[in-house]
Amino acid sequence: MSGENFSNTIGSERGTEIFGGKDRAPRRPRPALTIREAARETPVFAETDVLVVGGGPAGTTAAIAAGRLGADVMLVERYNHLGGLSTGGLVIWIDRMSDWSGRQVISGIAHDYLDRLPDEAKQGPARSDWGSTDAATAAYWRQRTAAFHDIVTWSPTIDPEALKTLSMEMTLEQKVRLTFHAWAVEPIVEDGVMRGAIFESKEGRQAILAKVVIDTTGDADLLARAGLSFETDSDPTDIHSCINTAFMIGGVDMERWLAFKSGDEQGFKDFMARGRERLQYFEKPFVSWRNDVALFMGPRLSGYSAIDVEDLSAVEVRSRQLTVGHVETYRKFAPGFENAFLMLGAPQIGVRHSRRLLGLEKVSREDWDGGAVRDSEIGVSTSLAPKFPNISVPYGALVPEGIDGVLGAGRHVACDTNSHSFLREVPQCWLTGHAAGVAAALSANGGIQPRQLDPRLIQQELLRQGAYLSPSTVSSAGAASNAAE
16 A cells, blocks of 8 residues: 555545636746845844744744743744734634544643634534544534544634734744744854844844744745755645635535535536536535535636745635635525625635655655654654554654754654645644644753753653653653663
């Protein structure tokens, strides 16, 4: 089974469709010209222990984790909010954090986020139902994106505004210095060590110096500009290579829609056929945290690059056109959508894949079969299907080859394309961000490079911060701690 890509199977279960970019306008040729920029003295904006670049799921979690260890932390974010795709990207369906037995394995700060969200800001099954195979319970939650393979899972939908607020509160509690409306554009590298980053803002070009940098840009932008190589292989026709801008429709009755979808098979088929006839690319809604709000995670557009500015622009144009078409079609023909209106187009484009680190270790397809626990484990991911065990994520997947002073976390961790299909999800970004923050703080506090850290020190601190690790890892980390004492 090596080399299989199970993401298409999962995608079909979620009722998704993948649409090509064949109708895109051809790219205009770019001028074969360059200009010479003047040399400049760049002022230093700040010095810090840990600089986190990118305030998405991984970056926010990394900043919180490092702050809990007493590190001085700066977090630079280009938008006006934290949470990245889990908030601004409207990826408000938080994928599975419980394994197929119902045990929450993506925990720690990930648990803190959802535990602290108000009840009215989330919708998902009760803890007592996690892992349930009761047919009626699974059927109910399958309609609400919280049951797969007839097993109920902890995969709630959340209010993105509530998560933005909570993310800010949790970073400020750790005295993280937040710098919004700033975009890191170039790493500061001396003698093979990243010492900080240059960023641009309304104030112009400035620098931040740091003992350790964490690249949580999602596309490994800072590491790429340091000249590192990456893995980029991915099937362009697969859902995990698609790009789109999500949107929410308000003024709906989702319970009425779900009753139509499940109770009128022919009527639903006719409606979908009509939508495809009108728009060509047509998508079904997901439930949200409220009955009167429908979430659309597509249409997903393939054949575009997430690191090409013209492609990103083309996707935004096409997504907006399709968004408007969906609102009109659903309002005119879909039960429960008669009073629908466009509530919000995502402020952030939905990118699934671009670059993946070449790390000291990586997660690969072979890890799915035996359930082997890595000695350097810093987290446990849920697997794609019940026939696979949980996946042990190694510390080396966050440590890039060829450079010191920097870690990478989030959707660009070191893995193969099959494993990326789940390691890019929001909970896994929380997982790797948590570990990166702990490692960066330990490195900065100890005056050593991240690659020199003993993973057992990271494991011990992760456990203190409530993360889940495999039982054998817990035992070895505890033994190492006792020996040190």
